[in-house]
Amino acid sequence: MLRDPSPKYRPFPAVDLPDRQWPGRQIRQAPVWMSTDLRDGNQALFEPMNGERKLRLWQLLVSTGFKEIEAGFPAASQIDFDFVRGLIEQGHIPADVTPMVMTQAREDLIERTVLSLRGARRAIVHLYNATAPAWRELVFRLSVDEVMALIERQVGHLRRLTDAQPETEWVLQYSPETFCMTELPVSLRACETAMRAWGVGPGRPIILNLPTTVEVSTPNVFADQVEWMHRHLPQREHIILSVHPHNDRGTGVACAELAQMAGADRVEGCLFGNGERSGNVDLVTLALNLYTQGVSPRLDFSDLAGAARVVEACTGIPLHPRHPYAGDLVHTAFSGSHQDAIKKGLTAQQDGTPWRVPYLPIDPQDIGRSFDSVIRVNSQSGKGGIAYLMERHFGLVMPRRLQVEFSAVVQRHADASEAEIDVDTLWRLFAQAYLGAADTAQALPQPPQLHRSASGTQITLPLPGATVLHGHGNGPVEAAVNALGGRLRIDHFEEHAARGGADAPAWAIVEATDPLTRRTSFGVGRHADIGLAGALAVLSAAQRLQLLPADTTHRDVQPAAELATV
Numbered sequence: 001m002l003r004d005p006s007p008k009y010r011p012f013p014a015v016d017l018p019d020r021q022w023p024g025r026q027i028r029q030a031p032v033w034m035s036t037d038l039r040d041g042n043q044a045l046f047e048p049m050n051g052e053r054k055l056r057l058w059q060l061l062v063s064t065g066f067k068e069i070e071a072g073f074p075a076a077s078q079i080d081f082d083f084v085r086g087l088i089e090q091g092h093i094p095a096d097v098t099p100m101v102m103t104q105a106r107e108d109l110i111e112r113t114v115l116s117l118r119g120a121r122r123a124i125v126h127l128y129n130a131t132a133p134a135w136r137e138l139v140f141r142l143s144v145d146e147v148m149a150l151i152e153r154q155v156g157h158l159r160r161l162t163d164a165q166p167e168t169e170w171v172l173q174y175s176p177e178t179f180c181m182t183e184l185p186v187s188l189r190a191c192e193t194a195m196r197a198w199g200v201g202p203g204r205p206i207i208l209n210l211p212t213t214v215e216v217s218t219p220n221v222f223a224d225q226v227e228w229m230h231r232h233l234p235q236r237e238h239i240i241l242s243v244h245p246h247n248d249r250g251t252g253v254a255c256a257e258l259a260q261m262a263g264a265d266r267v268e269g270c271l272f273g274n275g276e277r278s279g280n281v282d283l284v285t286l287a288l289n290l291y292t293q294g295v296s297p298r299l300d301f302s303d304l305a306g307a308a309r310v311v312e313a314c315t316g317i318p319l320h321p322r323h324p325y326a327g328d329l330v331h332t333a334f335s336g337s338h339q340d341a342i343k344k345g346l347t348a349q350q351d352g353t354p355w356r357v358p359y360l361p362i363d364p365q366d367i368g369r370s371f372d373s374v375i376r377v378n379s380q381s382g383k384g385g386i387a388y389l390m391e392r393h394f395g396l397v398m399p400r401r402l403q404v405e406f407s408a409v410v411q412r413h414a415d416a417s418e419a420e421i422d423v424d425t426l427w428r429l430f431a432q433a434y435l436g437a438a439d440t441a442q443a444l445p446q447p448p449q450l451h452r453s454a455s456g457t458q459i460t461l462p463l464p465g466a467t468v469l470h471g472h473g474n475g476p477v478e479a480a481v482n483a484l485g486g487r488l489r490i491d492h493f494e495e496h497a498a499r500g501g502a503d504a505p506a507w508a509i510v511e512a513t514d515p516l517t518r519r520t521s522f523g524v525g526r527h528a529d530i531g532l533a534g535a536l537a538v539l540s541a542a543q544r545l546q547l548l549p550a551d552t553t554h555r556d557v558q559p560a561a562e563l564a565t566v
């Protein structure tokens with residue numbers, strides 16, 4: 001890289017628009033969306049789509065709710081020509097959807113383009129020519145006046161051809177390609193020339209499409225350019241003002257949003273931002289950005305992952321795992337403080353109230369994602385996320401101090417393994433730590449037994465090895481403490497059902513102290529009989545405090561899936 005890039009790269013000049021209005025505006029309705037996936041997206045692929053893949057993507061776009069779709073560049077290839085013919089002849093265009101096709105401002109290409117649309121009910125022809133100085137001087141070698149003459153001639157040619165096919169309702173879209181790099185008066189002149197040549201007026205509107213063909217400035221400059229055009233264009237009421245942002249500087253979405261604030265009615269782009277170089281603006285992000293402001297985007301992304309899979313299959317380009325809204329990881333929090341806040345937010349969130357879950361800008365369920373991947377555990381995770389997973393997958397609501405105690409166990413494992421901890425591993429760690437001698441589905445030679453009578457509860461606790469303990473008390477917890485010879489004190493006890501339903505297994509949690517050593521630990525029990533769950537929690541605490549006979553404290557732990565059915 002150059003130590004001083006300034007002689008080689010020049011800053012883009014600001015627009016002189018001191019009374020600009022757009023910074024104070026908000027977007028309150030969805031724009032007209034135009035998908036250019038099958039044209040601008042397609043021309044950016046290693047291998048352009050064949051007819052079959054184009055049709056699959058067309059159908060996705062239609063079912064998502066797009067009413068305007070750029071079908072291709074029929075004069076450029078037989079595939080595109082045949083595709084447009086197929087759409088028309090095989091009835092793939094619903095009554096409320098209008099196809100658009102693109103052409104350069106060249107007679108032969110315009111003729112073939114119009115030919116491709118024979119029989120269409122309604123169609124948009126998209127004619128473009130580049131207007132910026134570098135293109136005028138280097139590519140076309142035309143003066144400004146000659147560029148205007150080209151537009152007048154070619155739009156006029158298109159008008160004559162389309163007038164001769166009156167069975168189709170024709171709409172012209174004119175793009176001053178390279179608009180963002182063109183002097184504003186030149187862009188205005190180009191648009192006015194196209195309007196005149198097309199005969200814009202009542203009942204004969206035009207779409208004027210302003211592209212950032214290559215992004216060269218900050219999005220506020222583009223917004224100023226759009227507002228300037230919005231204010232200067234004549235017959236504004238007959239113009240649908242459209243923008244077509246690319247993403248070279250990574251600000252395509254910002255450009256499209258600010259442009260709408262500046263007066264744009266319509267946005268062209270591609271699903272997930274496919275397109276030339278760093279892409280066209282991402283229409284999914286734009287739509288969901290609107291949605292999260294409470295504005296209906298009028299596009300349905302209820303199955304966003306399904307849409308992403310279709311686009312990946314059609315384009316051959318995989319979606320980045322951190323792609324806004326759609327990436328596999330974007331609803332996932334690994335870090336402890338985020339997990340903690342998400343858990344608290346999800347617990348507090350009530351149906352029908354405004355979404356207020358920290359770190360989640362959208363409810364993943366609204367776009368077809370479950371909460372399963374919201375929280376994942378690695379060495380950056382804290383107690384909140386671990387507690388969330390234990391509750392979600394095993395129905396265990398952990399008191400705060402138990403969360404702290406168990407998260408230390410998980411942290412040690414995560415540090416040692418340097419890997420993500422999946423739910424099965426989490427269960428194994430929990431079971432090893434807390435259910436060692438307290439799970440009747442496993443190592444106890446026989447289930448413990450409770451006899452409840454008017455005089456209290458009698459417990460029989462057969463431990464691994466030959467030991468059988470007996471105890472009596474007012475309830476199962478006291479009976480279990482007594483069976484253990486009163487060697488621990490229960491400071492806290494709670495119990496709850498793991499799942500709804502009469503046969504739901506219950507969780508019981510005790511916090512216990514060994515009065516001799518003053519050591520404190522939690523114990524956890526799980527059983528269909530809630531009383532036995534309490535007794536097993538006492539047994540668990542006794543084991544963790546090493547108050548059980550030595551041969552009762554070790555055994556293997558079975559996998560979570562089996563335990564989940566206890």
Ligand SMILES: CC(=O)SCCNC(=O)CCNC(=O)[C@H](O)C(C)(C)COP(=O)(O)OP(=O)(O)OC[C@H]1O[C@@H](n2cnc3c(N)ncnc32)[C@H](O)[C@@H]1OP(=O)(O)O
Nearest residue numbers: 040043073075076103104105106128129130139140177213
């Ligand atoms: C920013 C964008 O995305 S614009 C869309 C770009 N997309 C595409 O180009 C994809 C489809 N295009 C193609 O397949 C081809 O360009 C074709 C088939 C349409 C035309 O191919 P060719 O006839 O070989 O011409 P080529 O593409 O090389 O274009 C260069 C010529 O067209 C002229 N030209 C380029 N764009 C335009 C335009 N919009 N209007 C008028 N003339 C144009 C150039 O000045 C050049 O003219 P010259 O030959 O007199 O120097």
Ligand SMILES: CC(C)C(=O)C(=O)O
Nearest residue numbers: 128175177211213244
């Ligand atoms: C709108 C057209 C000409 C385009 O694809 C672009 O400028 O990027």
